[in-house]
Amino acid sequence: MILQDLNRIRQITVIAARHGFGEVADRAGVWRMLGRKEKVEVSPETRRESTARRFRLFLAELGPTFIKLGQVMSTRADLLPAEFVEELATLQDHVEAIPLEAIHAQIRDALGKDVHELFAHVDPEPLAAASIAQVHRAVTLDGEEVVVKVQRPGIAERIDADLGVLRSLARLLEAVVEETGIYTPSGIVDEFDRAIHEELDFVNEASNIRAFLETHQDRPYMKIPRVHAALSSRTVLTLEFIRGEKINPAVLSDAERKQLAQNILEASFRQLFDDGLFHGDPHPGNLLLMEGNRLALLDFGVVGRLTRPMQETLVMLCLAVALKDSDSVARILYRVGVPDARANLMGFRNDIESILGQHLPTTLGQVDARTLLRDLLDLAVKYRIRIPKEYALLSRASISTEGMLRGLYPEMNILEVALPYAKELMAGRYKLNENLRSVAVIAFLGLCACGFIVGAFIAFAPRPPMYGNVPVLGIVGIAVAAALFGAVLTWYLFGGRFGKVSLSRFLKKRR
Numbered sequence: 001m002i003l004q005d006l007n008r009i010r011q012i013t014v015i016a017a018r019h020g021f022g023e024v025a026d027r028a029g030v031w032r033m034l035g036r037k038e039k040v041e042v043s044p045e046t047r048r049e050s051t052a053r054r055f056r057l058f059l060a061e062l063g064p065t066f067i068k069l070g071q072v073m074s075t076r077a078d079l080l081p082a083e084f085v086e087e088l089a090t091l092q093d094h095v096e097a098i099p100l101e102a103i104h105a106q107i108r109d110a111l112g113k114d115v116h117e118l119f120a121h122v123d124p125e126p127l128a129a130a131s132i133a134q135v136h137r138a139v140t141l142d143g144e145e146v147v148v149k150v151q152r153p154g155i156a157e158r159i160d161a162d163l164g165v166l167r168s169l170a171r172l173l174e175a176v177v178e179e180t181g182i183y184t185p186s187g188i189v190d191e192f193d194r195a196i197h198e199e200l201d202f203v204n205e206a207s208n209i210r211a212f213l214e215t216h217q218d219r220p221y222m223k224i225p226r227v228h229a230a231l232s233s234r235t236v237l238t239l240e241f242i243r244g245e246k247i248n249p250a251v252l253s254d255a256e257r258k259q260l261a262q263n264i265l266e267a268s269f270r271q272l273f274d275d276g277l278f279h280g281d282p283h284p285g286n287l288l289l290m291e292g293n294r295l296a297l298l299d300f301g302v303v304g305r306l307t308r309p310m311q312e313t314l315v316m317l318c319l320a321v322a323l324k325d326s327d328s329v330a331r332i333l334y335r336v337g338v339p340d341a342r343a344n345l346m347g348f349r350n351d352i353e354s355i356l357g358q359h360l361p362t363t364l365g366q367v368d369a370r371t372l373l374r375d376l377l378d379l380a381v382k383y384r385i386r387i388p389k390e391y392a393l394l395s396r397a398s399i400s401t402e403g404m405l406r407g408l409y410p411e412m413n414i415l416e417v418a419l420p421y422a423k424e425l426m427a428g429r430y431k432l433n434e435n436l437r438s439v440a441v442i443a444f445l446g447l448c449a450c451g452f453i454v455g456a457f458i459a460f461a462p463r464p465p466m467y468g469n470v471p472v473l474g475i476v477g478i479a480v481a482a483a484l485f486g487a488v489l490t491w492y493l494f495g496g497r498f499g500k501v502s503l504s505r506f507l508k509k510r511r
Contacts, residue, residue: 008165010034012062019058020046028172052087060091064131064155065162065196067091072195075280075302075396076389079188081381082374085396093130098152100124103134106150110236118231122148131155132199137241145241146228149202156200163193191389199301202237208300209239215275221263223296242296244288249408259293261409267295268401272314272394276306280393283400304393310336314394321372326353333376337385348383355379373399 013025017040031037046054059070073079074088103122104115115122123137127147132155138148170185198204206227213224223242231238249257264287271278279286280302288296306314313336320328330349359372373395380387405412 004161005165005168006034008162009169010038012165012169014038014040015061016058018042018046019054019061020049020051021054021058024173028169028175030169030172033172050083050087052081052083055084056087056091059088060094064093064095065159065166067093067131068159068196068199069166069192072192073188075393076191077374077377077387077392077395079191079392082378085374089396093132095129095131097126097129098134102153103136103150106153107148107236110150110233111231119148138238140228140231146231146238147225147241148231149237149239151200151202151235159196159200163189163196166192195302201234202232203234205301206232206237208303211277212279212297212300212303215271215277216267219267219270221294222267223290223294225296225298242288242290242298244290244296247284247287247289247404247408252408256293257408258412260289260295261405261412263293263295264401264404264408265412267297268397272306273311276308276311278304278306278394278397280304280397281400282397282404284404287404302393304390304397306390306394310390314391321356324353324356326350326356329356329376333380333387334385336391337380337387344383348379348385351379351382352376 009030013030013034016022016025017038020042022040022042025031026037049057056070059066070088070091074085074091077085080088100122107115107118111118118141119138120141120143121139126134126136128135131152133149133151135147135149138146140146166189167186170189173185206229209224209227213226216222216224225239225242228238228240247260252260268278268282279297279300281299282297286297286299288298290296313332317329317332320332326349329352330345333352334345334348355372355375359375377387377392377395
């Protein structure tokens, strides 16, 4: 370990002790490794704060890498208790804007040309300045208004250096601290490493935006910015400028708030049940309100992806919760998760029954989904069941969306909107099963036909019973094979045209 790393570890340890985490440093043997223990006083105000709040303040004081670590961890309700997740979700970047000359130099290094050869104008005042990047309005040479997201100089190198320090601290914690949860400290650092490097690569974000553009092209109520590929790279991202304003329910009429809430919910369910691609951080700061109650979605650094089986599992989980079927909820969560050890399924089920009884006392329209999801994920952590990160990210996105909907239109019955999507997905699942069964039957009849043909050729050998000089068994074999072949052909060509009065049709009629 180089001297620079030791100095950084000393700095982190002092700040940790100042925020009331000195005992953890003692148990991990950090002071012993550094050679001496520094005396650090904890203020009475700090002692009165909750552990989660002290942890947030600790990360905020450490700077950009640790702020991003907290922000990433706030999307992973499977890693931390809900109190910590809610605190870390409030972490904000408070950084000074970098000079325009540095922005010009970054653009030149990333795109290989001087700024004036690429843009007609770049606004000297940034729209936003964060720890990872800075955003400026600009005008292309063709006269189009755009926004340019430019990565801060040296931020990747600083994050890599801090990741090395984090790995050293994680190994120290694993060696001496027993209570490291279902995710080891090194595992958490690895997760953060992957997440932060995805965010540092603007090519990844551009790919996410293009995917959203494709899935939302037929949704007039939702606007996704276009990517200017020729003006983008790994460290510079140029997007179409969207004119809009932050959502403020106070200045909207009742009709506008209702329509806007319906648009948000419609987009959310389409992302989940049609696209399998959803925005991972849909808070009000990432939404713009445009004319005509249209919405613009921003910031695609964090997105989630759901496979078809995951979508079906999600529907089954929601139905099980709605029916207060604690046994099914326990089994679904246990099946989709990865138990760290053999979990006490009966205890897990009993605790889920208690949570459902607490949160579903009357009707589903009165359910506080935020608290319900938080308690279910906390329970999974308690029983050492690792919930896949896609579901944890979905939980965070759902909580953010529900918060916006409550602010806009608290009278909305989410179930009435959600039910058609659930029915449609289950209808698709039923059709899938029906098609598999049809394929199996067709394959079986085809094999039977082949068998009869082979048997018929064998039976054509001159052996009794005979009708004249023709073997009777051969004729019978050919006839049966022809009948089976005709049945298979008819089923294949016309099977889909005959009365399929099926569950799928019933569900679609009921919508």
